[in-house]
Ligand code: C2O
């Protein structure tokens with residue numbers, strides 16, 4: 378794929394809105410930010426990258442089916458681009474340099490304008506040098522509101538991330554080091570839930586939107602102080618709300634929980650039967666508890682899968698402790714590393730495709746498809762959860778089913794961003 382081609386098509390597509398939106402479009406400014414991430418008192422504030430002065434960036438969003446627009450301004454000393462993770466948007470707004478838009482150079486702007494068809498919990502993050510820019514803080518929540526809001530007292534976004542700091546409290550700047558890339562990625566030495574400053578009362582019902590914004594860390598979670606259900610995964614409502622036990626979020630995955638507060642609300646990261654507190658919400662006072670059970674959220678509209686027209690296989694290869702492969706980077710899909718000029722799949726719009734994801738490596742991978750959600754298939758081929766990112770354990774296999782109904786060039790990659798930079802990425806073409 379020649380850089381000139383996509384540059385031209387991006388300019389053609391964005392010129393009109395850029396002119397007509399000269400006023401009234403809010404800015405999203407990518408910039409350096411100095412902020413306290415590590416415990417105050419023990420460590421100084423950290424130098425990060427953020428949006429509009431904060432890490433995570435501001436909570437952005439829109440009402441379901443309404444048009445969102447924002448002007449990205451790049452005040453960094455390097456390029457960037459913003460991806461709206463999980464939103465089934467038009468392709469030229471997807472924020473992927475080399476595939477859907479040009480890099481936004483330092484000092485330049487780019488207008489993002491799209492309608493968001495699904496209500497739910499999404500997020501935005503840099504998609505340029507993302508293993509480094511996300512690790513440095515270029516990410517934030519993106520919330521699409523239901524037209525009929527669920528009955529809760531508080532709607533709380535909990536952005537979860539882990540960070541690697543050095544002794545002085547500065548971010549370790551060994552982004553993309555070979556050892557990390559070839560193993561489980563850049564695992565941090567400090568993890569945290571970014572929570573709003575809300576006063577909860579015992580008995581209140583809350584919606585908790587958990588987003589794993591870590592570059593590489595899979596997060597098994599335990600939630601204390603609430604009784605309730607998981608109502609959505611990756612933004613998509615579950616037909617039947619599910620118990621909160623055993624909740625695991627791979628990088629980029631989300632879970633919405635609706636629950637009643639019974640005590641201080643704690644979010645814990647579980648590792649080897651040990652737990653680490655990511656964050657807490659205090660309670661003050663008490664109100665009578667609701668007697669109604671947690672109801673499912675209204676479903677989003679999805680195309681009904683048709684007969685499978687193509688069955689593709691995506692084999693994950695490479696990394697440490699695995700056999701070789703035909704790609705020329707550390708990781709590969711089907712013997713190819715990094716973005717090739719030919720897509721992994723060429724599909725006509727509306728096609729139902731089955732993809733067998735085969736993990737032939739010694740590590741877990743969270744495979745993410747842009748512009749679509751897909752069904753995880755159960756052993757008996759019944760439709761499981763609708764997701765945009767699926768975690769496939771080392772040596773395991775998972776089949777997914779996707780109706781490719783969104784035109785364009787869509788990335789398909791491992792969302793362990795260190796694996797992605799190490800070559801585990803490809804793309805599909807939907808005509
Ligand atoms: Cu969350 Cu290709 O991105």
Ligand code: CU
Nearest residue numbers: 742791793796
């Ligand atoms: Cu991976």
